[in-house]
Amino acid sequence: MAEEQSYYEEKISKDILTKEIDLVDRDPKRINQDVVKVDFEDVIAEPYGVQSFDGVWKASYTSFTVTKYWCYRLLSTLIGVPLSVVWGVLFALVSFCHIWAVVPCVKSYLIEIQCVGRTFSLCVRTFCDPFFEAVGKVFSAVKVTLQKQV
Numbered sequence: 001m002a003e004e005q006s007y008y009e010e011k012i013s014k015d016i017l018t019k020e021i022d023l024v025d026r027d028p029k030r031i032n033q034d035v036v037k038v039d040f041e042d043v044i045a046e047p048y049g050v051q052s053f054d055g056v057w058k059a060s061y062t063s064f065t066v067t068k069y070w071c072y073r074l075l076s077t078l079i080g081v082p083l084s085v086v087w088g089v090l091f092a093l094v095s096f097c098h099i100w101a102v103v104p105c106v107k108s109y110l111i112e113i114q115c116v117g118r119t120f121s122l123c124v125r126t127f128c129d130p131f132f133e134a135v136g137k138v139f140s141a142v143k144v145t146l147q148k149q150v
Contacts, residue, residue, distance in 0.1 A: 038068075039065075040060075040061050040064045040065060043064070044060065044064065
């Protein structure tokens, strides 16, 4: 059983590290679907009646698209790789803190609060329940009638 579990853990570990990446669909979970869709038509538009020459419009479209494309590629090359290292370290730290600090603290708190909860429940049942039952019996004999006076 232990050997089988070790085999599966090793296989999962290898799968994570050697996982193929999709070079076509680079946002399979659609996390940036609404955020970064900025095309020429989303930024520059000429209303009917105030339009530039067709050549100017085509050149503007081409220069906008090519500039956006190459600036993004240049920035992602120069800054994207170092940022991916920073994000990898950050998420590793968050995972480490969660696994080694947060979850054990929460589990410890739940274990300790269980004892306090039982003690509190015992005190309520011992002291408060009889008092409230007595008050309930006293007020159970009260009858309220409403009359409308004309």
